[in-house]
Amino acid sequence: MRRERIVDVLVVGAGPAGLATAAGLAAAGVGEVEVVDRERQAGGIPRHCLHGGFGRLGMTGPQYAERCVAAAVGTGAVLRTGVSVTAWAAPLTVDTTSPRGLERITARAVVLATGARERPRAARLVPGTRPAGVYTTGELQQAADLHRQRIGTRAVVVGAEPVSFTALDTLRRAGVAVAALVTEHPRHQARPARALDARLRHGVPVLTDATVVELVGRGRLSGVGLRHRDGRTAHVACDTVVFTGDFVPDHELARRAGLLLDPGTRGPAVDGAFRTDGRGVFAVGNVLHAAEPARAVAREGTLAAEAVRRYLSDGDWPSASVRLRVAAPLAWIAPNRLTPDDPPGAFTLRTTEFAARPALVITQDGRTLHRTRSRRPAVPNRPFRVAGDWTGRVDARGGAVRIALG
Ligand SMILES: Cc1cc2nc3c(=O)[nH]c(=O)nc-3n(C[C@H](O)[C@H](O)[C@H](O)COP(=O)(O)OP(=O)(O)OC[C@H]3O[C@@H](n4cnc5c(N)ncnc54)[C@H](O)[C@@H]3O)c2cc1C
Numbered sequence: 093m094r095r096e097r098i099v100d101v102l103v104v105g106a107g108p109a110g111l112a113t114a115a116g117l118a119a120a121g122v123g124e125v126e127v128v129d130r131e132r133q134a135g136g137i138p139r140h141c142l143h144g145g146f147g148r149l150g151m152t153g154p155q156y157a158e159r160c161v162a163a164a165v166g167t168g169a170v171l172r173t174g175v176s177v178t179a180w181a182a183p184l185t186v187d188t189t190s191p192r193g194l195e196r197i198t199a200r201a202v203v204l205a206t207g208a209r210e211r212p213r214a215a216r217l218v219p220g221t222r223p224a225g226v227y228t229t230g231e232l233q234q235a236a237d238l239h240r241q242r243i244g245t246r247a248v249v250v251g252a253e254p255v256s257f258t259a260l261d262t263l264r265r266a267g268v269a270v271a272a273l274v275t276e277h278p279r280h281q282a283r284p285a286r287a288l289d290a291r292l293r294h295g296v297p298v299l300t301d302a303t304v305v306e307l308v309g310r311g312r313l314s315g316v317g318l319r320h321r322d323g324r325t326a327h328v329a330c331d332t333v334v335f336t337g338d339f340v341p342d343h344e345l346a347r348r349a350g351l352l353l354d355p356g357t358r359g360p361a362v363d364g365a366f367r368t369d370g371r372g373v374f375a376v377g378n379v380l381h382a383a384e385p386a387r388a389v390a391r392e393g394t395l396a397a398e399a400v401r402r403y404l405s406d407g408d409w410p411s412a413s414v415r416l417r418v419a420a421p422l423a424w425i426a427p428n429r430l431t432p433d434d435p436p437g438a439f440t441l442r443t444t445e446f447a448a449r450p451a452l453v454i455t456q457d458g459r460t461l462h463r464t465r466s467r468r469p470a471v472p473n474r475p476f477r478v479a480g481d482w483t484g485r486v487d488a489r490g491g492a493v494r495i496a497l498g
Contacts, residue, residue, distance in 0.1 A: 107136020
């Protein structure tokens, strides 16, 4: 039998973004705020990141997750774990399943905070055999740190962005030698000190302009095939490979709701108040822009809580919006819709190519709205931001706003 319930706000996903949203809403006294998560333990990805670097104080992942949970529960949000949202029965009604049975929950507002995941090997279309020893960083951390499983003896890490160096640390802690980090880009994308430390102290090189093109091995991985940009190929012997980064938003629920998805981020398209194109449905955190640090998504959660609170009190929802479109080498921008009453926030962008001091040109229907030069380099897999002080010049009835590197 399916139980039916009504709450004021349902938050799907108890990671840092969902928990911060719930904490803000519960503290504002908007009524019954419920957070559900399919995992048995709340906290999202930080739960299985034993390394430090979370929040302003650089806490370990589990410490940070615990703090986020305590903030949400402490303000009066109801937290239910082991509960998966599986479908939509109506625009603000979802079906859930858990060991306690099936439920149908209707809310006045739904917040999607379902996060992002690293693309696994299959999604990266790497050919070869299907041996054991192939992980994403998340899978590696769960196996090594949570379940204390034996990982292997010699690994290759695919990627050279900040999370790739986290995988390197996890492998070393698990007693696995790391042969190399491999990136298709001409440089690594982490802090210089991080890559230097890996090379000088641990003897782990970053192989640049190179792609893993094949996995070899029957039963267990025995090596990977590499192709360099200039066409040279090589074989690296290893029994473990970790595919890192290359995050995609967990957008399944947004897609099932028929919400507009942004072609760049592949998450739900939202305006500056975290509103999707579905009335009463908000989205926050890495489901919008995979992947930002935990502190950034928690800050978003606090802002989203205020936007949801406003909607619950005045019922206003924009009837039209202007889309934001990026031109290559920009990959995406978030938020990616503009509505007339948007708060004047900042925008996050990603590039697929390095640019030393990128000039950004923002136009609408051939009219220049804004031109700026960033003092910081644009680096693939790392955020760079532009302030939203130009949004007042956008014609609400005009065409899409175009953002390009000048
Ligand atoms: C390996 C790794 C290392 C990292 N290291 C750092 C670091 O050092 N410092 C840092 O600041 N950040 C780090 N990050 C990034 C950080 O983890 C993310 O910024 C943060 O977790 C994003 O929070 P979120 O709430 O958007 O999503 P998540 O943390 O991904 O939470 C989403 C939650 O939604 C739940 N969910 C999804 N779909 C459903 C559904 N249908 N029904 C119910 N529940 C659902 C999931 O179970 C999950 O718990 C790291 C990330 C990774 C992968």
